[in-house]
Amino acid sequence: MTVRARRTAAGLVAAGLLLGSAACGGGGKSGAAASGGDDGTGCNAAKGKTIGFSEPLPDPNFKAIEEILSKALAKYGAKLKAVNANLNPGKQISDLNTLMQQQVDALIANPVDPNATQGVFAQARAKKIPIIVLDTKVGGPYFTSVHDDVDFAGADGAKTLKSLVGGGKVAAMFGPAYAELLNWEKAGFEAGAKQAGLTVVDRQVNQKITPEDAKAIAESWRQKYGRDLKGIWTFNDVSAIGAASALGGGFAPAIVSINGQPDAVPLVEAGRITATYGVPYDKTGQALAYAALRAVCGGSVPKEIWIPTVKLDKKNIDDWQPIAQRVDNPFSLAFEQRDGKTYVKTS
CATH class of the missing domain: 3.40.50.2300 (Response regulator)
Known part of the structure; x- marks a missing residue:
């Protein structure tokens, strides 16, 4: 699809x-x-x-x-x-x-x-x-x-995470494999991560594409990696919003996403989502x-x-x-x- x-x-x-x-x-x-x-x-x-x-x-x-x-x-x-x-x-x-x-x-x-x-x-x-x-x-x-x-967004998102976390650990949340566009995005991220030398320690699929499932995945990472997880890639802003709701108690990975949807904008402004890519x-x-x-x-x-x-972060989100x-x-x-x-x- x-x-x-x-x-x-x-x-x-x-x-x-x-x-x-x-x-x-x-x-x-x-x-x-x-x-x-x-x-x-x-x-x-x-x-x-x-x-x-x-x-x-x-x-x-x-x-x-x-x-x-x-x-x-x-x-x-x-x-x-x-x-x-x-x-x-x-x-x-x-x-x-x-x-x-x-x-x-x-x-x-x-x-x-x-x-x-x-x-x-x-x-x-x-x-x-x-x-x-x-x-x-x-x-x-x-x-x-x-x-x-979205190929570029995935690849550049991986490079953005590398610039934020250096040699730190990151995890990636992908979309269902039946979605053709999401597969391009995933391939772009994987290629960008390899090129940048990003340390991706876990990969999960938000199969239902809901913020609740994204939060559950992020909370499982919180339990497994705690403060050691420095970054999260999410395949869409719905998942980024869910992941952001799991932050706290010293668990503060940088979240990089894609969509530029309106309900993610305040979270980018507040720094809870570090960056998203808008179409x-x-x-x-x-x-x-x-x-x-x-x-x-x-x-x-x-x-x-x-x-x-277009990469959107605190510097340009107000113009989106x-x-x-x-x-x-x-x-x-x-x-x-x-x-x-x-x-x-x-x-």
């Missing part, structure tokens, strides 16, 4: 700058070639088009992304048709079939189970419907794939809208679009805006090349 929002659910235009070297993904439907008025993002041909959006589960982050998508598409006269899988792969397949029957002009999907959706994606390709996927590396080819860079989900939504517009306009896009994660405050931000997208990847600029 590739859903970034499980982390919080249980508890993320000025003309787009097309890169000259960007490769074309799967082109738009026949007759959807760009016409007059193409500004590098949308075109006159986008007017009246319908974009299908298959969300994996009900979640405030996805509702905000849906609203961002709708506003961006509306600028060019296109509309969004959103459906929600409720974490049910079978329902998602049915939803995608329904969207195709309704003759959508492009599909956006964040797969619950990326392997299960390959059959219906093949049907969409046969109908020449461009497919834009979010946070999956399974299958393809797709018109483009949008990725939240600017407004740019995720805008990148999806940009890709959909290029698809129906017969344009080209990078084969992969990466959304950078949750996605609910970003919904009305201007539709403005530009790209830059970093380490061989195409990133959305966030400045």
